[in-house]
Amino acid sequence: MSIRNILIHPDPRLKKVTAPVASIDDDLRRLADDMLETMYDAPGIGLAAPQVGVMRRVIVMDCEKDAEATAQPMVLINPEVIWTSEETSVYEEGCLSIPEQYAEVQRPAGVEVSWTDLSGKLQRERFDGLWATCVQHEIDHLDGKLFIDYLGPLKRQMITRKMQKLKREMARG
Ligand code: ZN
Numbered sequence: 001m002s003i004r005n006i007l008i009h010p011d012p013r014l015k016k017v018t019a020p021v022a023s024i025d026d027d028l029r030r031l032a033d034d035m036l037e038t039m040y041d042a043p044g045i046g047l048a049a050p051q052v053g054v055m056r057r058v059i060v061m062d063c064e065k066d067a068e069a070t071a072q073p074m075v076l077i078n079p080e081v082i083w084t085s086e087e088t089s090v091y092e093e094g095c096l097s098i099p100e101q102y103a104e105v106q107r108p109a110g111v112e113v114s115w116t117d118l119s120g121k122l123q124r125e126r127f128d129g130l131w132a133t134c135v136q137h138e139i140d141h142l143d144g145k146l147f148i149d150y151l152g153p154l155k156r157q158m159i160t161r162k163m164q165k166l167k168r169e170m171a172r173g
Contacts, residue, residue, distance in 0.1 A: 001030075001033045001034055001036075001037045002034055002037070003034070003037055003038045003041050004034050004035070004038045004052040004053075005052065005053070006038065006042070006047075006051055006052060006096050006097060007050070007051055007052070007053055007097055008097055008098070008099070008163060008166065008167055008170070009095075009097050009098050009146060009148075009160065009163050010160055010163060010164065011097075013050055013053055013055065014050060014051070014097055014141070014144065014146060015144040016050065016055060016144045017142070017143050017144050018049065018050055018055045018056055018057050018142045018143075018144075019055060019056055019057065020056075020057050020078050021056050021057055021058060021077050021078055021116070024077065024116070024118060024119075024120050028056075028058070028077070028118075029118060031049065031052075031054055031056075031058060032058065032060060032075040032118060034052070035047050035049065035052060035058070035060045035075075036060050036062075036073050036075070038052060039060055039061075039062070039096075040062070040071075042096050044096045045061060045062060045063045045065075045130070045134055046059065046060065046061035046062075046063070046134045046135075046137060046138045047059065047060050047061070047096060047138070048138045048139075048141030048142055049142075050141055050142065050144075051096060051097050051141060057077065057078045057079065057142045058075070058076070058077055059075075059076045059079055059135075059138035059139065059141070059142065060073065060074065060075050060076070060138075061073075061074050061076070061131070061134050061135065061138060062074065063129075063130045063131045063134050065130070075117065075118050076113070076115035076116075076117075076123075076135070076138075077115055077116040077117065077118070078115060078116050079113050079114070079115035079135070079138075079139050079142075080113065080114050080115065080139075081111050081112070081113055081135075081136065081139060082112050082113065082114050082124070083111065083112035083126075084108035084110070084111050084112075085108045085109050085110035085111070086108075087108070087109040087110065088106050088107060088108055088109055089106070089107065089108075089109035089129075089132075089133070090104050090105065090106045091104070091105060091107075091130065091133045092104050093105045093133065093137060093147040094147075095137070095146065095147055095148075097146070098146065098147075098148065098159060098163060099166070101148075101159045101162065101163075103147065103148065103151055103155065103159075105133075105137075105147050105150045105151075106150075107132070107133055107136050108132065108136070109128065109129075109132060110126060110127065110128045110132050111126070111127050111132050111135060111136060112124065112125070112126045112127075113125060113126075113127060113135055113139075148160070
């Protein structure tokens with residue numbers, strides 16, 4: 001396993017719609033392992049393949065925040081939201097591609113998602129609470145959408161300018 005480089009907004013690859021995974025092979029298993037390691041190292045609770053520059057429909061997540069509890073790593077291939085609750089909830093969201101910027105986003109409080117797991121089995125599960133927010137945030141990445149796209153234009157531009165500045169500083173070393 002290895003830690004991959006996380007792309008920082010703005011980056012054209014974070015704005016693209018990604019392609020479905022056609023087959024689960026060694027490359028995909030390695031990608032999933034690397035994404036989990038990269039997510040835990042960051043640390044974060046979710047990561048989507050385009051954030052590491054791979055334009056495929058793969059996300060990983062683990063929203064178990066209690067350090068005492070066992071890790072609950074999940075790998076979702078070709079995930080799809082198939083039902084959303086009418087009830088909404090608001091969470092302060094952040095993103096590993098937009099470091100240290102947080103904003104409240106309103107989304108459906110519960111979602112049902114279908115996906116293919118690493119063994120090729122079709123799965124279907126209902127998510128609530130933080131898991132629901134996280135899975136929607138990560139699936140958005142597969143469609144080139146970021147949490148700041150839910151904010152007003154002024155707030156979004158302010159965050160984007162901060163990220164451009166951060167990227168210039170990182171480039172200088
Ligand atoms: Zn994100």
